[in-house]
Amino acid sequence: MDLLDILFSAAFWAATVRIASPLIFATMGELICERAGVLNLGIEGIMVAGAFAGWISVWAGLPLWGGVGVALLTGMAFGLLHSILSVPFGLSQHVVGVGITLFATSTTFYTYRVVLPEVSSPPKITAFQPVEIPFLADIPLIGPALFHQTPLTYAAFLLVALTAFVLYRTPLGLAVRAAGESPSAVSAQGLSVTAIRMGAVIVGSGFMAVGGAFLTMSAFDSFFFDMVGGRGWICIALVVFGAWKPGKALLGAILFAAFDALQIRLQQTGIGAIVPYQVFLMLPYILSILALVLMSRRAEVPAALMVPFNKGER
Amino acid sequence: MPFEMRLEPIAEPSLARRLTPPALAIVASFVVAALLALIAGGNPFAVFGLIFKGAFGSKFALLETLNRATPLIFTGLAVSVAFRAKLWNIGAEAQFYAGAVMTVVLGTGMLTLPPMLMLPLLAVTAALAGALVLLIPALLKTRFGVDEVVTTLLFNFIFLLFVSYLLEGPLKDPMGMGWPKSARLIPEARLPRIVDGLRLHWGFALALISALALWVIDRKTTLGFEMRAVGQNAEAARFAGIPVTKVILKTALLSGGLAALGGYSEVAGLKGSLTQDISPGFGYTGIVVAMLALLNPLGVVLAAFFVAAIFVGADSMSRAIGVPSYLADIMLASALLLMVLAILLTKFRVRRG
Numbered sequence: 001m002d003l004l005d006i007l008f009s010a011a012f013w014a015a016t017v018r019i020a021s022p023l024i025f026a027t028m029g030e031l032i033c034e035r036a037g038v039l040n041l042g043i044e045g046i047m048v049a050g051a052f053a054g055w056i057s058v059w060a061g062l063p064l065w066g067g068v069g070v071a072l073l074t075g076m077a078f079g080l081l082h083s084i085l086s087v088p089f090g091l092s093q094h095v096v097g098v099g100i101t102l103f104a105t106s107t108t109f110y111t112y113r114v115v116l117p118e119v120s121s122p123p124k125i126t127a128f129q130p131v132e133i134p135f136l137a138d139i140p141l142i143g144p145a146l147f148h149q150t151p152l153t154y155a156a157f158l159l160v161a162l163t164a165f166v167l168y169r170t171p172l173g174l175a176v177r178a179a180g181e182s183p184s185a186v187s188a189q190g191l192s193v194t195a196i197r198m199g200a201v202i203v204g205s206g207f208m209a210v211g212g213a214f215l216t217m218s219a220f221d222s223f224f225f226d227m228v229g230g231r232g233w234i235c236i237a238l239v240v241f242g243a244w245k246p247g248k249a250l251l252g253a254i255l256f257a258a259f260d261a262l263q264i265r266l267q268q269t270g271i272g273a274i275v276p277y278q279v280f281l282m283l284p285y286i287l288s289i290l291a292l293v294l295m296s297r298r299a300e301v302p303a304a305l306m307v308p309f310n311k312g313e314r
Numbered sequence: 315m316p317f318e319m320r321l322e323p324i325a326e327p328s329l330a331r332r333l334t335p336p337a338l339a340i341v342a343s344f345v346v347a348a349l350l351a352l353i354a355g356g357n358p359f360a361v362f363g364l365i366f367k368g369a370f371g372s373k374f375a376l377l378e379t380l381n382r383a384t385p386l387i388f389t390g391l392a393v394s395v396a397f398r399a400k401l402w403n404i405g406a407e408a409q410f411y412a413g414a415v416m417t418v419v420l421g422t423g424m425l426t427l428p429p430m431l432m433l434p435l436l437a438v439t440a441a442l443a444g445a446l447v448l449l450i451p452a453l454l455k456t457r458f459g460v461d462e463v464v465t466t467l468l469f470n471f472i473f474l475l476f477v478s479y480l481l482e483g484p485l486k487d488p489m490g491m492g493w494p495k496s497a498r499l500i501p502e503a504r505l506p507r508i509v510d511g512l513r514l515h516w517g518f519a520l521a522l523i524s525a526l527a528l529w530v531i532d533r534k535t536t537l538g539f540e541m542r543a544v545g546q547n548a549e550a551a552r553f554a555g556i557p558v559t560k561v562i563l564k565t566a567l568l569s570g571g572l573a574a575l576g577g578y579s580e581v582a583g584l585k586g587s588l589t590q591d592i593s594p595g596f597g598y599t600g601i602v603v604a605m606l607a608l609l610n611p612l613g614v615v616l617a618a619f620f621v622a623a624i625f626v627g628a629d630s631m632s633r634a635i636g637v638p639s640y641l642a643d644i645m646l647a648s649a650l651l652l653m654v655l656a657i658l659l660t661k662f663r664v665r666r667g
Contacts, residue, residue, distance in 0.1 A: 041463060081651075091654045094402045094463055098601055099651040106643030113638035114354045233467045240461075278479035285468045289454075292465065296458040 013145030020257035024156040025211030029204040036200030037180035041097020044232030045104030050209025055216035075209025083201035090308030127221040180302035183309040237288035335656035343649035356637040368630025369623035383622035387521035388576025389600025390614040396569035405466030406573040407597025408473035413440035413574025421503030444574020445567040452566035496588040505583035517579025528611040
C-alpha cells in the first residue's frame with residue numbers, strides 16, 4: 001500500500017518538519033500579535049520581505065545568522081509601521097494589514113530589481129545545512145525527522161516553547177494576554193495598552209519575517225517572487241485552528257505540513273496520474289478554510305481582538 | 315462612541331475637506347516614490363515626467379490608460395460596495411477570474427446568439443458566477459462567524475489553481491500550440507469598440523454605467539441605506555429591524571458580481587481569450603482604488619483612472635530609464651496606508667474644531 005509506505009518513511013516526516021518550520025515561526029508571530037489584540041494581515045508581505053532581506057544579506061557577505069538578524073529587523077520595521085497605524089491611531093486592522101502586505105511586497109520586489117537589475121535567475125547562497133543532534137538522531141523514524149534538521153528548525157521549536165513560557169509564566173505575558181482580553185483592566189493597572197500592543201506587533205512581525213527567511217535560507221537557497229505563496233494567510237488560519245495557544249498551533253502546523261508533504265508524494269503515485277496536480281495544490285488552502293469552519297464554534301477568540309483601545313473612551 | 319466611527323467616509327464636512335485625505339495621500343505617495351527613485355539612481359523629476367508622458371502623452375497612451383482603468387473600476391466598485399457594509403472582500407481577484415472563466419465557457423462556441431442577446435447574457439452569467447464565488451465566504455461568515463478576510467484570500471489561491479486546471483484541461487485551446495490559454499471568443503461574444511478605430515471597447519462604458527448604477531443604489535434605494543447602516547453598526551442595524559444577514563448576503567452578491575463583470579469586460583472587450591495572467595492583481599489593486607475613492611462609487615472612476623495612469627506611466631518610464639516599474643506598486647500601497655491615516659487626521663481636526 002502506497003500510503004502506509006509513505007507514512008512510515010523517515011523522509012516523509014523529515015519533510016513534514018521542514019515544511020512546518022516557516023509556518024511555526026510565522027504562526028507564533030501572528031499568535032503574539034493576536035493575543036495582544038491586533039490582527040496582523042501584514043503577515044504575507046512581511047514574510048516576503050523577510051525571505052528577501054535574509055537572503056540578500058547573506059548574498060552580500062553576511063554570515064547566515066547575520067542574515068536571520070537582518071530578516072528579523074526588517075520584519076520588526078514593518079511591524080513598527082503596522083503598529084503605529086493600527087494601535088495609537090486605531091485604524092482598521094483589515095485595511096492596514098492589507099496595506100502593509102502590499103507595501104512590503106512591492107518594496108521587496110522593487111529592491112530586488114534595483115539590486116539585481118540584469119539577472120534572469122536569482123543567485124544562490126550557501127544555505128543552512130542539517131545538523132545532527134548526537135544520539136537522538138539515531139532513533140528510528142523520529143531521529144531523522146526531528147533531529148537531523150537545520151538550526152533554524154530547532155530555533156522554530158524553541159520559539160514555541162519560549163512563546164508559551166513568556167505568555168503563561170511571566171508578568172509580561174500576562175500583560176500581553178490581558179491587552180487582548182480586557183485592555184481597560186490593563187490600563188487600570190497603570191500599564192500602557194498602546195506600548196504592549198505595539199511591542200507585540202513589532203516582535204511578532206519579526207518572527208514572521210524569520211519564517212519567510214527560512215524559505216530562502218534553509219528550505220531553498222534562493223529568492224523567487226511567489227515563493228511565500230499564501231503561507232501567511234495559512235498561518236492566520238493556523239492561529240485560529242490552534243485556538244490562540246502556542247502548543248496547539250504547533251500541532252496544527254505539523255498536521256498541516258504532514259498533509260502538504262503527503263500531497264506532494266501522492267502526486268507521484270497512481271492517484272496523481274488521475275487527479276490533476278492543481279487539486280493537490282489546492283488542498284492546503286481548502287484545509288485551512290475547513291479548519292477555520294470547524295474551529296469557528298469555539299469561543300476562544302481574544303475578546304478584544306480587532307478592538308482598538310483608546311484611553312478615556314468607554 | 316467606538317473609535318471606528320471616525321473612519322466613516324460619509325462625512326458632513328465640505329467637499330474641499332472631504333477631498334483633503336486623498337490629495338494628501340497622493341502627494342505623500344509621490345514623495346515616497348521620489349525617494350525610492352533617487353535610491354535607484356533616477357532623477358525624480360525625470361521619473362515623474364516620464365510616468366506622466368507614458369500615461370497621457372499621446373492618444374495611444376491615454377487610450378491605454380482608459381483600458382487599464384476599466385477592470386480597476388469594476389474591482390474598485392466591488393471592493394467599495396463590500397467595504398461600505400464592512401464585508402471585507404479581499405477576493406475580488408477570484409471573482410474577477412470567475413467572470414472571465416464564465417465568459418469563455420459560454421462564449422467560445424457553446425452558444426451562438428446575435429450579439430444583442432449574446433453580450434447581455436454573457437454579462438449576466440459572468441456576474442452570477444462571481445456572485446456565487448463570494449457567496450461561499452459570505453455564508454461562512456454569516457453562518458459560522460468565519461472571518462471573510464482570510465477565506466476570500468485563500469479562495470484567490472484556490473480559484474487561480476482552478477483556472478490553471480481549466481486552461482490546461484477542459485478549456486485549453488486545441489490550436490494554442492501547447493500554451494495554457496483558452497480558445498478565442500466567437501465574434502458575436504466580443505464587445506465592440508465604442509468608436510471605430512479607437513482602441514476602447516464598450517466594457518469601459520459598462521464600467522461607467524455600473525458606477526452610476528451603484529451610486530443610485532447607494533443613495534436612492536432601501537438596500538443602499540441598509541448596507542450603510544450594517545457597515546456603520548451591525549448591532550444597531552439589527553436592533554432597528556434591518557435583516558443584517560440578508561443585507562450582508564445581498565452585498566456579497568453585488569460585490570462579487572461587479573468584480574466578475576470586470577473579468578467579462580477584460581475577456582470580451584480587450585483580450586478575446588483567457589490566460590492565467592489576465593489579471594496582474596486587479597482584485598488587490600481594487601482595494602487601493604476603493605480606499606482612494608473614499609468608497610464612493612463615482613470616486614472609484616476617478617481613482618481607477620489615477621491608479622491606471624500610474625501603472626501605465628510607470629511601465630513606460632521603466633522601459634525608458636530602467637527604474638523598476640514596481641515603483642507604481644509602492645506608490646499605491648503607500649497611498650493606501652497614508653489615505654486611511656489622512657482620513658483619520660482630518661476627522662480629528664473636525665472634532666476638535
